Amino acid sequence: MFDVTFLGTGGSIPTKGRNLPAIAVQHKGWVLLLDAGEDVQRQLETANIGLNKRMRIFITHIHADHLIGLPGLLLRFSLLGRQRPLKIFGPSGLVEYIRVNQKTIHLGTTFETTVYGVEEGVLFEDNGLSVRAFEVDHRGKAFGFEIRYQRATGTFLPDKARELGVPEGPQWKSLSDGQSVKLDDGTVIQPEQVTEAKPAPVKIVYSGDTRPCENLREAARNANLLISEAMYAEEHRDLAEERGHMTAIQAAEIARDANVGLLVLTHYSPRYETEMGEPILAEAREVFGNSILARDLMQIRVEQDETKVEG
Numbered sequence: 686m687f688d689v690t691f692l693g694t695g696g697s698i699p700t701k702g703r704n705l706p707a708i709a710v711q712h713k714g715w716v717l718l719l720d721a722g723e724d725v726q727r728q729l730e731t732a733n734i735g736l737n738k739r740m741r742i743f744i745t746h747i748h749a750d751h752l753i754g755l756p757g758l759l760l761r762f763s764l765l766g767r768q769r770p771l772k773i774f775g776p777s778g779l780v781e782y783i784r785v786n787q788k789t790i791h792l793g794t795t796f797e798t799t800v801y802g803v804e805e806g807v808l809f810e811d812n813g814l815s816v817r818a819f820e821v822d823h824r825g826k827a828f829g830f831e832i833r834y835q836r837a838t839g840t841f842l843p844d845k846a847r848e849l850g851v852p853e854g855p856q857w858k859s860l861s862d863g864q865s866v867k868l869d870d871g872t873v874i875q876p877e878q879v880t881e882a883k884p885a886p887v888k889i890v891y892s893g894d895t896r897p898c899e900n901l902r903e904a905a906r907n908a909n910l911l912i913s914e915a916m917y918a919e920e921h922r923d924l925a926e927e928r929g930h931m932t933a934i935q936a937a938e939i940a941r942d943a944n945v946g947l948l949v950l951t952h953y954s955p956r957y958e959t960e961m962g963e964p965i966l967a968e969a970r971e972v973f974g975n976s977i978l979a980r981d982l983m984q985i986r987v988e989q990d991e992t993k994v995e996g
Contacts, residue, residue, distance in 0.1 A: 686712070686989075687987040688986055690708070690732045691708055691951065691984075693705045694983075695952070696916050698955055703981050705722025705725075706720040706751050707722045709729065713814070717741055718743065719830060719891050720893075721742060722750055724754055726757050728981070736761065737762075741809050742773040743816060743828075743830050745891075746825060747826070756786040759786065763794045766795055768796055769796060772799045773800045774816075813834050813836060814832075815833055815834075816831070816832050821896075824929040828893055829901055833888040836884055837883075838876045838883060845879040850870075860876050887909055887987060888910075892936075893914070894916075896925070896930065902939055907944050909946040909987050910987050911940050913951070915933040915969065916930035916953055917932045918968055921954075934971070947976075947977070947992045950978050950979060
């Protein structure tokens with residue numbers, strides 16, 4: 686299960702109701718922060734997401750609207766006396782950016798901070814939870830991120846375990862967690878002997894800033910949730926191409942073709958703010974009906990068989 690909180694949904698500049706891009710994905714005590722737009726520290730507090738959690742930060746690209754909130758967040762962590770180590774991932778230019786900004790924090794950060802300049806591939810894994818970076822088509826080096834949770838096994842079958850002589854207790858838990866066990870007589874029981882088949886992974890994909898591209902289409906395939914930029918309405922498709930962005934229709938086409946569960950449109954231009962982004966949403970729904978507009982502090986719960994907006 687994932688809880689997704691949109692901390693900032695603006696495109697390029699903040700407006701009265703929309704901060705710059707930042708999304709918190711929570712899963713079993715982890716906070717995965719996707720981008721860190723301006724004022725992300727206050728938004729985390731407003732959303733009641735603890736600032737001393739186990740956290741990893743993933744930055745899509747080195748444009749100010751996606752990482753200008755990061756120095757303030759590091760300062761706030763230090764002022765609150767954070768001790769948990771923090772790892773930050775993004776394009777190689779992020780390493781120097783963090784090094785320079787750490788110098789502005791009196792006595793430096795209070796916690797170990799490790800910054801990784803990354804390429805495509807898996808960046809993080811923990812007990813079935815993983816984050817993979819894939820390159821997208823923006824201006825300069827830019828990534829999208831695929832977050833997935835894969836259960837180690839399917840549903841545990843107690844009757845099967847009893848038939849095989851596995852005593853109820855710790856060994857049942859080990860088997861349900863995907864670990865083999867050895868019985869007193871030396872027999873080794875494998876998890877697949879006492880569990881159903883693994884379910885499909887639960888998957889969230891975040892496009893970052895990008896033109897439509899094959900890497901995003903492939904990552905989005907069968908995703909429970911696709912969070913996509915939709916900077917422009919169709920009348921400005923030429924600007925989208927020129928500036929490395931997508932229209933709402935292009936995002937919806939990817940969602941439709943990739944068999945996505947729910948499409949959330951974010952990072953749309955302030956030029957549509959007067960109509961609350963309605964042209965963006967209307968155009969997307971012509972192509973892919975299960976589309977919604979992101980708004981700041983909106984929360985979505987993503988589970989194996991259900992994805993629902995909660996706030």
